[in-house]
Amino acid sequence: MNPPVNPDPEIPVRKLPIKWKVKGLLARSARPGYPEDHPTMDEVRLWLEQARKMKIRSILCILSDEELNAYYGDSGIALLDEYRWAGFEVGHLPVRYDKASSINAHQEGEVRKLWQKLSKPCLVHCNVGADRTGRAILVILEDL
Numbered sequence: 001m002n003p004p005v006n007p008d009p010e011i012p013v014r015k016l017p018i019k020w021k022v023k024g025l026l027a028r029s030a031r032p033g034y035p036e037d038h039p040t041m042d043e044v045r046l047w048l049e050q051a052r053k054m055k056i057r058s059i060l061c062i063l064s065d066e067e068l069n070a071y072y073g074d075s076g077i078a079l080l081d082e083y084r085w086a087g088f089e090v091g092h093l094p095v096r097y098d099k100a101s102s103i104n105a106h107q108e109g110e111v112r113k114l115w116q117k118l119s120k121p122c123l124v125h126c127n128v129g130a131d132r133t134g135r136a137i138l139v140i141l142e143d144l
């Protein structure tokens with residue numbers, strides 16, 4: 001696997017975790033600022049700039065409301081609003097992280113509905129960009 005292309009050498013690659021799953025259509029990522037527990041607004045903006053450079057049009061966030069508050073609330077960052085203010089269409093499926101399971105059958109249906117509704121290319125993310133994001137990506141790929 002090739003390392004991610006860094007469009008701006010001034011920004012460390014670890015802050016640009018967005019990767020294409022289907023180039024020009026579907027991307028995946030960890031949340032902005034990961035792995036920091038309380039990312040700064042600058043880290044969120046760098047992530048959004050990377051998405052913009054990749055011509056992403058919408059973001060599907062699979063963080064629970066509790067996670068959004070825990071990671072961004074103390075910094076006063078309303079993450080989903082930041083996405084909208086930056087010009088992205090936003091879908092939110094609040095799925096609580098659970099090591100024993102990822103996304104249930106009902107939530108898979110919600111992923112399909114959001115995918116159909118959101119503009120493409122679309123970026124999907126949860127916290128790390130692995131379990132919940134991975135399952136959502138598989139659901140979306142089944143429908144392509």
